[in-house]
Amino acid sequence: MTRIPHETSGEPNPLEVLGLETLRRRTSIKWRAQPEDVLPLWVAEMDVPLAGPVLRTLTRALELGDTGYPAGTGYAEALAAFAAERWAWDGPAVERTALVPDVMRGVVETLRLVTGHGDPVVVNPPVYPPFFDFVRHMDRRVVGAPLGADGRIDLDVLEDAFRRAGADGGRAAYLLCSPHNPTGTVHTAEELTAVAALAERYGVRVVADEIHAPLVLGGPGFVPYLSVPGGGRGLSLMSASKAWNLAGLKAALAVAGPEAAGDLARMPEEVGHGASHLGILAHTAALRDGTAWLDALLAGLDDNRRLLAELLAEHLPAIRYRPGEGTYLAWLDCRALGLGDDPAEFFLRHGRVALNSGLPFGTGGAGRVRLNLAASREVITEAVRRMTAAVEATGRGRA
Structure with missing residues (x-):
């Protein structure tokens, strides 16, 4: 679009x-x-x-004293409508979403679903520093697959990392940053399809941090990982946080591909308790009307x-x-x-x-x-x- x-x-x-x-x-x-x-x-x-729509929504909620606990699926519905309009993607079906406090907390919880203690998590440095910190804090092992000199995913290097990650028989995951922080690289459909094929070949589960998805400035546009052929076993974390400057209003969504819906269903219900009701209202207003x-x-x-x-x-x-x-x-x-x-x-x-x-x-x-x-x-x-x-x-x- x-x-x-x-x-x-x-x-x-x-x-x-x-x-x-x-x-x-x-x-x-x-x-x-x-x-x-x-x-x-x-x-x-x-x-x-x-x-404006975010400010008006928050003002109305404060005037009403509407500062209790969240309810409903409005956030997921707003994301689905936004994805359909902006990315021509009908993937974030409400029934395959789960509320999480923020994207990095969601990353941790989804990695818990598909890996165990000591298992490897592949990342593409240079990359958002909390990727290292959160993965190590949850007792997983970081495996680096550095970007190429052009700032893009090097598929040969990634394949080698996947091979090494699976060598000890553990459950390996790949924490994909898309669009990439700090380089601003927007991965293409061809690149992501190749990633999905490698993940399938080596039994690696993909968790995509897509918090910057609405902030694509040019080129062919953002491609959701779950939308590419073979991406259906993946899990994604999405939020309005970065695009509308809402970091202080905590709310994000975990989204499962069709083949990962069973994994997401195992996420403990209490994980969603950390999201703010005001945050959900703000993020929903941003996606719908912002x-x-x-x-x-x-x-x-x-x-x-x-x-x-x-x-x-x-x-x-x-x-x-x-x-x-x-x-x-x-x-x-x-x-x-x-x-x-x-x-x-x-x-x-x-x-x-x-x-x-x-x-x-x-x-x-x-x-x-x-x-x-x-x-x-x-x-x-x-x-x-x-x-x-x-x-x-x-x-x-x-x-």
């Missing part, structure tokens, strides 16, 4: 609505982890107001992606940046600047810009940083200005 640019959707670009003075009044981690003179472009929070706001956001993010590429090419050409087609995250290769393994520490100390260090993302993270594009053009421009000044003031090279 073709998205509607914000110029014609009737919605302003959400990234240009709030000024720094207003944003600094926020009390979330993005705006409280560093001193006020630091520009925060790190953690995955967006500098946007709530979408698509015009989302389209305006996507257009703004697309503009920011081009802006960052232009600014880096002009002022910091030694930084390599391959714009991704999804997420609002930019993965920057700073190795040519000679800033060591952790350029984020350099830019924070010398430029007062907070970025994510690449090191916690695993193999391929050294010398790289992750930058959050979900900010105004003014903030992104100022961040690159500060980064440039820091490089020049310390005598670092500009290749």
Whole structure:
């Protein structure tokens, strides 16, 4: 489905609505982890107001004192309608969904369904750091299958990881990040079909973190893993959290492919108790009525992606940046600047810009940083200005 640019959707670009003075009044981690003179472009929070339908839904609930326990299947129904409209996919049938507190908690619970203690879980580094932390905390073993130099899944490397993961006879799983964090890579239908074929060949169960699914900026569009041939044995975690900036309003859905419905049915009912009633109301409103706001956001993010590429090419050409087609995250290769393994520490100390260090993302993270594009053009421009000044003031090279 073709998205509607914000110029014609009737919605302003959400990234240009709030000024720094207003944003600094926020009390979330993005705006409280560093001193006020630091520009925060790190953690995955967006500098946007709530979408109108979400704000109205929450206001109405608070006015009613509707702050009890959740009920009904409205969230799952809203996801199904959104998936049908945006991705031409009728896969998230309500009867094959389960409420979970958030995506990572859902990842843990679905992995518990298809693996046991000490079993291997394959991941594609560089990848979202909690993948490592949560998997190890639940007493599973991480097996790395690094992305290729082009930032895409290397099927030969993945096959080798699947082979190694299954060598000891355990129940292996593959934790797929789609779209990929931090690279912004959007996996194609062909790639995902090949993944499903490998998973079937080696008896590996696929659990897909698809939290960034609505945030695809270009290319052929998002492809749900469960929609590809052979994907029916997979499990997916989905949420409106990232696309509508609702991380503080906990709610997500686990979705089973047709052949995994029996697995999902074994998930303990109490897992869903951690989801917030207000969160469910907010996520449901976003998926049902927040698509015009989302389209305006996507257009703004697309503009920011081009802006960052232009600014880096002009002022910091030694930084390599391959714009991704999804997420609002930019993965920057700073190795040519000679800033060591952790350029984020350099830019924070010398430029007062907070970025994510690449090191916690695993193999391929050294010398790289992750930058959050979900900010105004003014903030992104100022961040690159500060980064440039820091490089020049310390005598670092500009290749």
